[in-house]
Amino acid sequence: MTQADLAQAFQRWLDHLATVRRLSPLTLEAYSRDLRQFFAFLTLHQGAPPSLAVLIGLKPLDVRAFLAARRRDGIDGRSLMRQLAALRSFARFCEREGLGVASAIAAVRGPKLARNLPRPVSAAAARAVSTSETRAGEDRPSWVLARDAAVLSLLYGAGLRLGEALSIRRRDAPLPGTDSLTVTGKGNKTRSVPILPQVAARVGDYVAQCPWPLPADGPLFVGARGGPLSPRIIQLAMETLRGALGLPDSATPHALRHSFATHLLGKGADLRSVQELLGHASLSTTQGYTKIDAARLLKAYDEAHPRAIAPS
Template identity: 55%
Template sequence: MTDSAFATDEFVRARIDAWLRELGSVRRLAPKTLEAYGRDLGQFMGFLSGHMGGPVTLDSLKALRGADIRAFMARRRSESLGSRSLARVLSALRSFFTFLEREGTLASDALNVIRTPKIPRSLPKALSVVEAKKTIATTDEIEDRPWVAARDMAVISLCYGAGLRISEALALTKADLEADTLRVTGKGGKVRMVPLIAPVRQAIESYLSLAPFRLWPEEPLFRGVRGGVLSPRLIQLRMAQLRGALGLPPSATPHALRHSFATHLLGKGGDLRAIQELLGHASLSTTQIYTAVDTEHLLDSYAKAHPRG
């Protein structure tokens, strides 16, 4: 039951429950997201109930104005809610009113005049070239089992040497390996071809030569110690060990290696469009964040090296 249980009449409450069921069963929202959406809408209904002096009804929603939503957003901001959370609140409200319109219950323009708060775009934390290389090289120093060390080194090499997401690396099969390229299935099932540089291929071949399991062409390449599909959590834990061994910051994660791949390519004069293709970004604007990363690195280097820095 949402926070709106006593702020709405039975009809509106039933529509909220139907909306939440659809989000869970049809759109398959993550449980935490579903919980947050329900809470956000419940708080909105509680606000409207106090704002309008009684339980929220269908007529209340039909009479809703942009000013009412702005007042609610102002209240939430006064409660120290950040821009990212406010954007999620608006997303929940828009989702609910879209649901009402789609089922023919209500059509409202109130949300059309509300702008989503600007969310500060955080820059990826890239490792230096030396840190990235040490991360890969140190893997076999903190793992006694040679095949496990080779496996983890291969996965980490794919994140840095091929720019793969950890989920993409762990979804690879032997059939995805070609002479000099790698067939990668990314978000939305989109397939891209990524060059397979010699050090990455050597890391994979070392793992294949040591793996104690029979690896069929169409099955996942990387396995756990019992032969099941390797969990990303194990690679994340390995990176945590490497951070401790090398004194790296908490931002040094498997995904940071992917960021490092893009940042280092760009720093060496790599073409932004080509990097977009290698990363599997649908939009160039997503890749363009690395220009800011590289600029930040250059400015930092300049400040440290210049006599007047």
């Protein structure tokens, strides 16, 4: 089993992920990068480019050495878990294809992760970042400001992930008069989310101003040259808004999705309904947002209750 065999297996695995598992392009890119980094590590670790035989003959110590090297490079625990998941996926694929059993990869446990609570922004801040008026003084085309406001409105107003918002086709645009939107989330699962009139108005404003043709089967949100909009553009827009509004670094596009869930639960929404709106596979994931609201209530109690105030 040669290096060429490994390269062919790697490409067939990527094709399998794209056509059978139907993973998103971003996930495919991350998984491909993870495996290439692992192969590059093995080249240095063992003094020669790896082959399938080398992969199958690995010891758990070799895999742990890779994770340790990535940790020294400053990679956090969540990224390490994703890299290990990519390795396990490739190993399972090789086994199913009859190429051999890379048992060392399955034997290695991932790093323990501290479960950090999501950090939402306030309702006022969420409303401010999802309106183009907040950035009216910028030297940017008005349609670009309208576009960014529409995307951010979908994150806060409908609880979408950034990738979900950017994957909307023009024919499915939630324009004024639309009361719901069907989105495809993780694991290729679809869900229906309500569309608020304010959110539909933002999308309608963008569509009316966009100078580029928006074919029905093409992306709803486009970049400055008319191609698909990069997630990085929205992340940069959020960085600008953080500076303008004095928000912390935790105020990212994804924090708007956290804010959507936290504010709904704070107003008494049912936990199961919020789970369905977010597209969470497990209720335990959604329950993390109840801890945020509990922490807010305890803080208010400590600051206001007479018996909680220390004597002067």
